[in-house]
Each structure stands twice: as structure tokens, then as C-alpha cells.
Amino acid sequence: MLEVKNLSVSINGRKILDDLDLTVRDGEVAALMGPNGSGKSTLSHVIAGRKDYMVESGDILLNGESLLDLEPDVRAAKGLFLAFQYPIEIPGVATLTFLKATVNAQCKRRGQEELSTPDFMKRVKAAANKLKISQEMLKRALNVGFSGGEKKRMDILQMALLEPSFAILDETDSGLDIDALRVVAGGVNALRAPGRGFLVITHYQRLLDYVVPDTVHVMAHGRIMRSGGKELAVELEKSGYRDYNAVPAVA
Amino acid sequence: MAAVQETVDRVKAIDVSEYKYGYCFDIESDKAPKGLNEETVRFISAKKNEPAWLTEWRLGAYRRWLTMTEPRWARVEYPKIDFQDIYYYSAPKTAAGPKSLEDVDPELLKVYAKLGIPLREQEALAGISPDRRIAVDAVFDSVSVVTTFKEELAKAGVIFCPISEAVHSHPELVQKYLGSVVPTTDNYYATLNSAVFSDGSFVYVPPGVRCPMELSTYFRINEQNTGQFERTLIIADKGSYVSYLEGCTAPKRDENQLHAAVVELIAHDDAEIKYSTVQNWYPGDADGRGGIYNFVTKRGDCRGANSKISWTQVETGSAITWKYPSCILRGDNSRGEFYSIAISNGRQQVDSGTKMIHLGKNTTSRVISKGISAGRSQNTYRGQISAHRKATGARNFTNCDSLLIGNSCGAHTVPYIESKNPSAQFEHEATTSKISEDQLFFCMQRGLSAEEATALIVNGFVRDVLQQLPMEFAVEAQKLIAISLEGSVG
Numbered sequence: 001m002l003e004v005k006n007l008s009v010s011i012n013g014r015k016i017l018d019d020l021d022l023t024v025r026d027g028e029v030a031a032l033m034g035p036n037g038s039g040k041s042t043l044s045h046v047i048a049g050r051k052d053y054m055v056e057s058g059d060i061l062l063n064g065e066s067l068l069d070l071e072p073d074v075r076a077a078k079g080l081f082l083a084f085q086y087p088i089e090i091p092g093v094a095t096l097t098f099l100k101a102t103v104n105a106q107c108k109r110r111g112q113e114e115l116s117t118p119d120f121m122k123r124v125k126a127a128a129n130k131l132k133i134s135q136e137m138l139k140r141a142l143n144v145g146f147s148g149g150e151k152k153r154m155d156i157l158q159m160a161l162l163e164p165s166f167a168i169l170d171e172t173d174s175g176l177d178i179d180a181l182r183v184v185a186g187g188v189n190a191l192r193a194p195g196r197g198f199l200v201i202t203h204y205q206r207l208l209d210y211v212v213p214d215t216v217h218v219m220a221h222g223r224i225m226r227s228g229g230k231e232l233a234v235e236l237e238k239s240g241y242r243d244y245n246a247v248p249a250v251a
Numbered sequence: 252m253a254a255v256q257e258t259v260d261r262v263k264a265i266d267v268s269e270y271k272y273g274y275c276f277d278i279e280s281d282k283a284p285k286g287l288n289e290e291t292v293r294f295i296s297a298k299k300n301e302p303a304w305l306t307e308w309r310l311g312a313y314r315r316w317l318t319m320t321e322p323r324w325a326r327v328e329y330p331k332i333d334f335q336d337i338y339y340y341s342a343p344k345t346a347a348g349p350k351s352l353e354d355v356d357p358e359l360l361k362v363y364a365k366l367g368i369p370l371r372e373q374e375a376l377a378g379i380s381p382d383r384r385i386a387v388d389a390v391f392d393s394v395s396v397v398t399t400f401k402e403e404l405a406k407a408g409v410i411f412c413p414i415s416e417a418v419h420s421h422p423e424l425v426q427k428y429l430g431s432v433v434p435t436t437d438n439y440y441a442t443l444n445s446a447v448f449s450d451g452s453f454v455y456v457p458p459g460v461r462c463p464m465e466l467s468t469y470f471r472i473n474e475q476n477t478g479q480f481e482r483t484l485i486i487a488d489k490g491s492y493v494s495y496l497e498g499c500t501a502p503k504r505d506e507n508q509l510h511a512a513v514v515e516l517i518a519h520d521d522a523e524i525k526y527s528t529v530q531n532w533y534p535g536d537a538d539g540r541g542g543i544y545n546f547v548t549k550r551g552d553c554r555g556a557n558s559k560i561s562w563t564q565v566e567t568g569s570a571i572t573w574k575y576p577s578c579i580l581r582g583d584n585s586r587g588e589f590y591s592i593a594i595s596n597g598r599q600q601v602d603s604g605t606k607m608i609h610l611g612k613n614t615t616s617r618v619i620s621k622g623i624s625a626g627r628s629q630n631t632y633r634g635q636i637s638a639h640r641k642a643t644g645a646r647n648f649t650n651c652d653s654l655l656i657g658n659s660c661g662a663h664t665v666p667y668i669e670s671k672n673p674s675a676q677f678e679h680e681a682t683t684s685k686i687s688e689d690q691l692f693f694c695m696q697r698g699l700s701a702e703e704a705t706a707l708i709v710n711g712f713v714r715d716v717l718q719q720l721p722m723e724f725a726v727e728a729q730k731l732i733a734i735s736l737e738g739s740v741g
């Protein structure tokens with residue numbers, strides 16, 4: 001379970017998140033929608049532990065434990081995963097090498113035994129097949145020269161291998177054509193499980209046709225403005241965000 | 252893949268700023284009096300029982316040296332060296348000239364065991380499959396202490412022995428080739444080396460012979476206030492092939508120590524020499540105290556047609572590195588290669604690169620240089636590519652990449668390109684990049700610590716060069732890269 005409590009965050013003195021509250025339960029898929037600049041990506045980065053931001057107040061709890069003082073790699077080992085809006089290229093590092101290093105690093109940090117190479121390869125092959133990722137692609141340097149769709153599928157592959165207890169997908173649908181969107185959504189749906197929560201950040205209803213959310217939250221001006229069921233996303237698709245763009249009246 | 256994992260493990264296992272080879276051993280030694288004069292030169296020559304021509308050769312170099320001044324064009328800074336405050340000769344005190352391992356001082360064997368260098372042939376055989384054997388020449392301070400697999404190499408006709416021994420056993424070869432690539436007049440440190448060199452390795456591979464195993468020399472400076480001046484001479488006769496590896500370590504000391512080596516390679520028609528170095532001399536502490544001054548002249552002469560010389564180096568140690576392994580492409584269709592990884596951290600200063608001198612027709616060369624700077628270090632690539640007016644069809648490709656870690660280090664690239672032949676084609680590519688916050692954050696989000704992430708990204712950056720190293724050295728180099736970058740992030 002992810003709990004964001006009264007979280008206020010600024011960067012260079014500018015407030016981005018303003019007393020934000022959000023709870024996503026185990027097994028729940030929550031969609032986070034909102035106009036550009038509403039603070040959605042900032043929220044995902046702050047949860048994952050990026051250092052550029054100043055947390056002024058509030059707390060972030062994963063399964064009841066505060067994440068704020070932990071390094072990003074420790075948060076990852078506690079079960080947090082972030083699929084990036086723009087997955088990063090690592091030149092010269094073969095994708096397989098990277099996957100194995102990360103899986104083993106997390107195993108070790110959790111005090112679990114590392115996977116043997118044959119076991120690891122079996123798992124990678126099975127997961128890669130589901131996402132239509134070729135063996136050849138696994139040998140290439142991570143994300144270097146990959147298309148937008150390939151990068152997103154690669155991120156979902158990492159999620160599948162790392163088996164997080166909570167995953168944030170930051171605009172995973174951006175830059176995807178409809179076929180790629182189906183593959184990625186299929187990958188996400190396959191990972192839905194009672195013990196695993198998702199926060200799906202998106203601008204559009206489109207992704208939510210394939211990954212059907214349990215709850216939908218609308219964010220603007222650094223806070224959650226409205227929450228509801230999946231019908232809220234449909235409504236937003238019709239009316240747009242104009243109702244949320246106005247600066248809120250001081251309460 | 253396993254090797255990368257190992258790198259990652261090593262980063263975690265080893266304490267930051269711990270120089271692994273920093274211990275010093277108590278071994279009785281036989282030294283020349285401190286300081287440098289004609290007597291010192293004669294003392295060294297007499298210790299080695301050298302023929303008159305060599306004594307004169309040394310003295311000629313010494314007299315020349317007196318007229319020279321230290322080069323100051325490199326981008327390195329250090330206080331003036333007092334050449335009278337150095338011991339120029341130090342030898343472990345054992346019965347002169349060990350004949351076999353049984354004659355070697357057990358203390359010495361312990362040193363090499365601790366350094367992880369297999370000197371006993373049966374030990375070397377035990378861990379390594381028969382087709383990956385390595386013959387080792389171990390040089391301790393000023394003398395070679397043991398050479399392994401000598402007999403087996405002799406069967407193939409390959410001569411691999413200390414140069415001090417070759418002077419006596421193969422005088423005609425030594426006299427013919429010594430100084431023929433790096434003349435005694437070449438430069439300040441090479442000239443000094445010519446005067447006082449004490450030992451090093453000698454290799455001769457006869458025509459048509461493919462050397463049956465990798466040859467390797469491990470250099471170790473142990474004594475205090477002692478300079479190490481080794482001299483290596485490798486000759487590959489027509490149609491032969493040899494691969495040679497060199498490794499170096501030194502104890503931690505507060506004062507700077509001078510290491511001024513000369514390496515000469517000669518490749519005749521259709522011959523190939525592959526020379527690999529993993530240099531890990533003590534780099535000094537975090538404040539820049541101590542460390543080795545590594546002022547080395549390495550040059551290969553592609554004397555014959557279709558010959559090839561390839562330098563591969565992984566430079567992680569030394570307080571100051573001043574080193575430009577070069578190729579003279581004299582024979583038609585000859586080829587020179589230079590693959591380099593130079594890593595600097597702390598207060599280290601590196602000024603390194605290569606020269607490719609195209610003299611013959613259709614000569615080709617390739618330069619791949621990867622410089623990595625961290626801490627407060629300065630890392631300079633300095634390279635010269637030139638085509639003589641007769642070098643029709645000469646081609647060079649140079650790729651020079653620099654990676655910066657942190658905000659207090661520097662990377663510099665100084666290429667010199669000269670062509671006197673209109674048909675020459677020279678290409679130069681260069682990039683400078685920084686490990687980005689995005690890359691680090693991405694890797695950490697996936698579970699790698701900051702240091703593991705840095706090691707992984709750096710290993711990716713240097714991959715083209717690591718692939719050129721013999722397998723065992725590639726693994727060693729990868730570990731070394733991780734260790735030398737410790738404490739560079741966070």
C-alpha cells in the first residue's frame with residue numbers, strides 16, 4: 001500500500017506539490033490524470049527518491065514504512081518500481097547485463113539468493129516473449145537506438161523481472177502507437193495481482209481502455225482535486241481539464 | 252556478464268580509498284649508493300657484469316642526459332625532482348642469480364603470492380586450462396627474480412628472459428636491437444633510463460613461430476626512495492606472433508617515487524606484437540601525497556612489410572602518468588593500434604596518448620582512447636598522427652572519448668595531425684560527456700547503489716577497449732576500474 005500524506009515539495013523555491021494526499025491500496029490500480037504542469041511527474045520522482053526536490057512537509061509510506069530518508073536503490077529493494085516517461089540509455093551496457101545486475105542487486109539487498117544464470121535466462125526469455133522483445137534486442141546496449149515503443153516495453157520487462165509490490169507508470173502510453181499500446185497494456189495487466197498496487201499516470205483515457213483502473217484521481221496545482229471511479233476518466237475525456245486549470249480559490 | 256557482476260561485488264566488498272597493493276615487505280636489499288654520477292652507472296654495469304660496449308653505451312647516455320632538461324610541455328604539475336636523492340639500484344639480497352624457483356627467497360615468493368601472481372608453474376597450470384597458460388617474468392625493484400616456463404618456450408625457440416641475462420646469453424641480439432627504436436638521445440627520461448636501467452624482460456620470437464603462450468611481466472617497486480628503471484625489448488622476427496602482458500604495483504608511501512621505463516618493440520615482415528598493460532602503481536592518497544611518477548617511453552617499430560603492433564593499456568594508478576605508446580609504421584602495409592583506458596581519481600594527473608608515424612605506403616592505424624576523470628584529477632589525451640610524404644594511402648581513425656564524474660575534475664584532448672601526403676586519410680572523432688543524474692537515478696531506481704551504477708556505466712563506456720584485452724586481463728581490468736572509482740560519487 002502506498003500512502004502519500006500532506007506532501008509539500010518545492011524545487012528552487014517554487015512549490016510543485018501542495019499538501020497532497022493520496023492512498024493506493026494493495027491490488028488497486030489507480031489512475032492519476034491532470035493537465036501539463038500539474039505535478040504528476042514530480043510526484044512520481046519524489047516517491048522514487050530523486051534528489052533534486054525539496055520535501056518541505058508530509059510523508060510517503062510504502063507498506064507502512066516511510067521512504068523519505070531512503071536512497072532510491074533502497075526504495076527499489078523495498079518493492080518500489082517506476083517506469084520512466086523517457087527510459088534512459090546506457091551506452092555499452094548490454095540489456096541482459098543490466099537486467100541481471102539489477103535483479104541480483106535487489107536479491108542481495110533483500111537477503112535472498114541470487115538467481116543462477118540458467119534460471120535467470122529462463123525467466124528473461126519467458127517475460128521477453130510475452131512483450132514481443134527479441135533475443136537480439138536483449139543483446140543490444142540498453143535503450144540505445146531503441147524506438148519509443150521498444151523502450152517502454154523494455155521498462156515493462158524490467159518491472160516483470162523485479163516483481164515490485166508497488167509500481168508507478170509515468171506516462172507509459174506517451175509516444176506509443178496502438179499496437180505497442182496493446183502490448184504494453186497486456187504486460188501491465190499480466191502483473192496485476194492482489195498484493196501489488198499501481199499508480200498509472202496519464203493524460204489520456206486511451207490507456208485506461210486497456211488497463212482499466214479501480215480509481216481515478218485528477219491532479220492540478222500540486223494537489224488532488226477530485227477522485228472517483230473509472231467513469232471519471234471518461235468524463236474528463238469529454239470535458240477536458242479546463243475546469244481544473246483555474247487557480248483554486250483560497251479555502 | 253559474470254565479470255560485470257564481479258565488478259559490482261568488488262565495489263561493495265572493498266573499503267573506499269584502500270589501495271589493495273599498498274603493503275610493503277621487509278626484504279633485505281643490496282643498493283647502490285644514493286645519487287647519480289658516472290660511478291653509479293659503472294656500479295650498475297659492474298653488478299650486471301656487463302660487456303664493455305654496454306658500459307660505454309650507458310655512460311654515453313648519462314653524459315647526454317646531463318645536457319638535457321626535463322620536458323615541461325605535458326599538462327602535469329609536480330615539484331622539481333632531486334635526482335641525487337634517489338637510489339638507482341636495489342636488488343633483493345639473495346645468492347646471485349636464482350636458477351630456479353627453489354633458489355628464490357621464500358619471502359619474495361610470499362610477496363608475489365600476496366599480489367596474486369602465480370610464479371610456480373604447477374600453480375599456474377592448476378588454475379588455468381592448458382591452452383591459457385601464461386609465462387611470467389617477475390621484476391622486483393631493480394632485478395628480475397624469476398621467469399617461468401622458460402624450458403617450454405625454448406622448445407618453440409622463443410627466448411624469454413631478464414634482459415640482464417640476454418646481454419650474456421644473446422649478446423648479438425641485444426646489441427643489434429637495444430636502442431634501435433628508442434635511441435639513447437630520445438628524451439630526458441628515456442636517456443636517464445638508458446644510463447641506469449637495471450632489468451626488464453627480453454623476448455625474441457624466431458621466424459614463423461607463434462609464441463605458444465602469453466608472456467607476462469609483473470613489476471613491483473618495494474624499496475623506499477628507489478627509482479625503477481626497467482627496460483623491455485621485444486623482437487618478433489618474420490611471420491611470428493607474440494602477445495605480452497605487463498602489470499605493475501607498488502607499496503603506499505608518502506614520498507613520490509620515480510618510475511622511468513623504456514619499452515622497445517620490433518616487428519619484422521608479417522610479424523605481429525600485441526602488448527597489453529594494466530598499470531596500477533600506487534596513485535597517492537586523497538590529498539595527493541605520495542604516489543608514483545610514471546614517466547615512460549614505449550615505442551614499437553613496424554619495421555617489416557605487413558607487420559602489426561597493437562598497444563592496449565588500462566591505466567588506473569600512479570600520481571602522474573606521462574606515457575605515449577607509439578608506432579612507427581615503416582614497413583609498407585603495416586598497421587598500428589592503440590587502445591587505451593585511462594582513469595584518474597583523487598589528485599591524479601594523466602597526460603597520455605599515442606603517436607602513429609606513417610612512413611610506409613598503405614599503412615593504417617587505429618586509436619581508441621577512453622579517458623575517465625573523477626575526484627579532483629586532470630586527464631589529458633595527447634596524440635600525434637603524421638604521414639610522411641612517401642606514405643601514400645596512409646589511413647588513420649582516431650576516436651577519443653572522455654567521461655567526467657563530478658564537478659571538480661578535468662578532461663582535455665590535444666590532438667596533433669600532420670599530413671605531408673595528399674592521399675592520406677585521417678579521421679578524428681572526439682566526445683566529452685558526463686555521467687548524467689538521469690542515468691544514475693535510473694540505475695538506482697532499478698536497485699543498483701550509486702557506486703554499482705557508476706561502475707556499470709563506466710564499464711559500458713570502456714567496453715570497446717576492454718574487448719581488446721586478453722581474457723584474464725579484461726576481468727582484472729574491470730575490477731580495477733571499479734576499485735579506482737571508489738568514492739567518486741555520492
